[in-house]
Amino acid sequence: MGKRVLLIEDEPNIIEAVSFILSRDGWDVKTHSNGHDAIDAVRARAPDLVILDVMLPGKSGFDILQEIRADGELATMPVLMLTARGQVKDRELAEQSGVSRYMTKPFSNADVLEVVRSMVAT
């Protein structure tokens, strides 16, 4: 049975591409594309892994990450952050907020697959 991944991203063509490569790799992919109620989606889907964009409409990825970590049941959820901003400050902020892995755009599909696989080792 495929592992479940929740992709929180607002760029339709990135959603499509990432969903495609992960599905082909055997993942069960669900997507969500706004920041407001992202935390509700995480709770409802209870995925094995969350891929989270930083720049989302309504709420930033950093805030959503903090909400995830503040929730007792989700505290250990693997979270991969995808963002166009690769600056040191953002990386530090993500690490302080409890990110598991961090990738900057543009990324290669192979990198995404490799990182995602390593985050949910069986």
Next chain:
Amino acid sequence: MPESSMIGSRIRERRVMNGIRQSDLARRVGISPSYLNLIEHNRRRIGGKTLLDIADALEVEPALLSEGAEATLITGLREAAGAQAAQGVETDRTEEFAGRFPGWARLLVDLHGRAGALQRTVETLTDRLAHDPHLADSLHEVISTVTAIRSTSSILVETEALEPEWQNRFHRNIDEDSRRLAEGAEALVRYLEGAANTEVEIKSPQDELLAFLSANDFHFPALEVGAGPQVAKKIVEQAGALVSDAARRLALDALEQYRADAERLPLKPLLEEMRRDPAPERLAQLFGGDLPAVFRRIASLPESEVGLVGLVTCDASGALIHRRPFPRFAMPRDAGACALWPLFQVLGQPQVPVRVRLRQAGRGQETVLALAVAEQLAPATFERPALMRAHMLILPDGSDRSEGEVRDVGVSCRICPLRDCPARREPSIVADGF
């Protein structure tokens, strides 16, 4: 006061610098010590042979005494030396340099000013790159699109036996994204080009405001006759010296204040009363204004009517936010000013005006009269402190030079020769004082 009447001050300054006693110098040039004393206090005119003899005895060019190197030039040179923290600059011979090579000295000061302006340009541009929301948005858009294209195109290349539906779909996505990317890149280039053109020479808005006010001699006849707000707006719109929006806003605020002050203290009666007795407290009482308004008003009158007037205004942080330069009292352009100025003293005691004679170190024996007062722009709340503003009016010192207390102050610490100054916050580059 014309420069030539300051010969005595320069003789005294030079003599003290050379460590010669008044009586010794008098004897060497064959005049009485009391006569030399009168000369040194600018109470006797001097010229011809006596001047040549004194110059000879002091080992300086006569021109240095008779014309003097322009005071602003010297301050400019000291600022330049201070800002560069240069080693081995003969700061103790600044006046001599300015006197003997005025052209080179002016060039040096100009270059220093230009370097400062360029540095501010760089800072502004860096700031813009780091904090410009439009630029950040544009770049984010471009990177997102590139990410989508990269991911999609590698799916097309790397996936074996990709179904035709998927193939079509991804081709369409790439086409869509590449169009977005082209538009985004174009918008970015257009924005960067536009940004470079809108504010060609980025000076600080305060610099632009000062240039604008100076070009108008700090006086706006159009605002003196009960003008409406449109007049101020029109003046600002037509001002070539105001390039940035920020400067235009500052200028508009300044002119609105001008208009309000001019309404309370109308030009004609004000000038008539000033001829009778220019004491600011009397004018404040007479016109029902407060001292800050009277100060601002006096500093907005043409020099032909009121003579030399300087004004400097700061906020509670000590930042100088407005100035009308005074020829013999230097105000630092970007460094913090001398903490001994009464301007800062009154911030701690609003409603208590201060009048004190000031002698700025390194500028000879000249004194100026400084009147300072603070005002509250907005009262304190539980969320923020009261908003304060202090004003210092600078006038020629008309009192008897030998009488009354004089406070020795500086311009800013870096170029101040005062020794053992408790207010000093950084070492001076001016060698050992006079």
